[in-house]
Amino acid sequence: MRAPVTVPMPLLLVAALVTGCATGSPVPARTTPPPAAPAAAAPPGPVPAIGTAGPTNQFSATDVAWLQLTVAMTERLLPVLDMVPSRTTDPAWRRLAARVGAAHREDLSRARRLLTESGAPATNPHEGHDMPGMVTDEELAVLRSSSGLAFHRLAGQHLRAHLAQSVRIGTAEQRAGLHPATTAFARAVVRAGNVELTRLERMDRPPIPGR
Template identity: 80%
Template sequence: MRMPVTAPIPLLLVALLVTGCATGSPGPARTTPPTAAPSTATPPTAEPLTAPPNQVPSATAGPTSQFSATDIAWLQLTVAMTERLLPVLDMVPSRTTDPAWRRMAERVGAVQREDLGRARRLLAESGAPATNPHEGHDMPGMVTDEELAALQSSSGVAFHRLAGQHVRAHLAQSVRIATAEQRAGLHPATTAFAMTVVAGGNAELTRLERMDRPPAAGP
């Protein structure tokens, strides 16, 4: 069972933004869709990400010495979050005939797949474990199995509402943690990657906001 979000965001940033990664008794799975962050809001001050001690590369270990614990932690979380968003985007063509939504899913899906490949390549270069340390976690921006099931049983306007909330939550959280990586990361290629995630995420959030606006009334 997934472990629920209970800690405030500033604290989670210190702890890898891994909500639900703390040990303890698991609580009930999240059943309500995430609330999207406004695309025009200034990202909150991000504190350094950290990784568990057993995933921190040795300071003298070959190529991994170029990667900090923050770099690896961000890459691992990016992979985990992206892997959970792609199934949502893949549902769009079969759940709606709205051309704007189909274009959005195709556009965002292409970027997310490119980012996923880039994150995986950097993790391989770092020498970090290939396993996903966030498997089964429930955290901001990560779609749960229960939420995927709800999407699979919806269509039309209901699907638009749920899918839109998940895409926005993912993009908003991606911008937040990528901002933390930009400020605290060490590996040049990884911090440069984070910069593209921030720029692309903010741009897509703006497009989604425009999609939600009602059409202007005629003369």
């Protein structure tokens, strides 16, 4: 049996954010040291204690949790993007769906490869969970019955929520993750997410008369 490790409070907060289990307001920082957390809660495989200092080629529990949530969120978004060609003839939306869909499929493959490398279980721990940034089955059903402007509005809301949450948890992974390739991946996700959020904002603006 492994000895329990003490997990610094900033990383406990990141773990709560990355796993998506806390949906309310951010947890306020404690003024007393947190209780020890059993190492058994960490995924199996070559995952070191979260408190490991300095660069490492191993995965922390935060790295693995972020990768797992990235996979789960991406798998929920892709069906939305896939239905765009049959729901709208708007060329801007078709270009957006093709671009974001291709990028997210690459991200999904990259996240799965890193999870395999980490030794984490292949099962999805977020199966059936409805968390921030995830499109629910009910929302997909509504999208399938929509088209035109109604579809644009709903799809835009879901894509914006997904991208905003991806940026949020990706930023947390950059700050608290330990595995270099995983934190670099998070950096790329944050950068791409911010770019797409800006593009979405521009698409939502009404055209200016005379331009």
